[in-house]
C-alpha cells in the first residue's frame with residue numbers, strides 16, 4: 001500500500017497517535033467510567049488501518065515503530081472493543097500470528113523467534129478475539145493438535161515452586177503467572193493449573209511493606225503487582241481468605257468483567 005492509500009501521509013511526526021497507547025487509553029477511559037460520547041471511532045479505525053503492514057503485522061505508529069505480536073494484539077483488542085473490524089485485514093494478520101508459532105508450542109515475538117509467555121498470550125488472545133467476527137477466509141481457529149501442543153508447553157512452564165516461567169528452562173516470574181495463566185484460561189485448560197502452588201509462589205513475591213515483585217526477595221513494582229493480582233483473579237486458591245475475593249477478570253481484554261461490561265454498554269451497544 002502506498003502512504004496516501006493507507007492514510008499514513010495524514011500523520012506528522014509531531015502528532016502521531018500510538019497503537020499501544022490507544023488500547024490502554026480506551027481501557028483507562030472505561031475504568032474511569034467515561035461515557036465515550038466524544039470517542040472518535042473513525043479516527044481510531046484510521047490509525048489501526050494505517051499501522052498494518054503488507055505481511056499482516058502492525059507497527060506501533062503509522063509511520064514505523066516496533067512491529068511484533070504486541071502490536072497485533074493491540075490492533076485486535078481495539079477492533080474488538082469498538083466492535084468494528086473494518087480497520088484490519090484480519091486474514092493476513094491471522095496468517096502473521098500463525099507464522100509466529102514455534103515448534104515448542106508457544107509463539108515468538110515475530111516469525112522465527114523463541115517461544116515467549118507474553119507473546120503467546122498476545123497470539124492466543126488475538127485469535128480468540130477474532131473468532132467474534134467472520135469477514136476473513138482465514139480461520140483463526142487452532143487445530144486440536146496446535147491447542148494441545150500449546151497447552152503442554154504452557155503447563156511445562158509452571159515450575160515446581162508454583163510460579164510460571166516465560167521461557168523454557170527460565171526461573172519463574174510473577175508476571176508470567178498472568179501471561180501463561182491467562183493463555184491457559186483462554187484455551188479452556190484452567191483445570192490443569194496448580195492453583196495452590198501458584199498462589200503460594202505469588203504470596204512469596206509480596207514485599208513486606210506492600211506491592212508484589214517479580215520473584216521472592218526482589219523489589220516490587222506496579223507492573224508485577226498488577227499482573228500477580230490479575231493472575232490470582234483468574235486462579236483464586238481454594239479455601240483462601242476473603243482478601244482473595246477479586247473481581248472477575250476478562251482474560252481477552254485484560255480488564256475486569258465490570259469494565260468489559262461498561263465497554264459493551266457504552267461503546268458497542270451505543271445506537
Ligand SMILES: [Zn+2]
Pocket residue numbers: 173174175176214224
Ligand atoms: Zn516479569
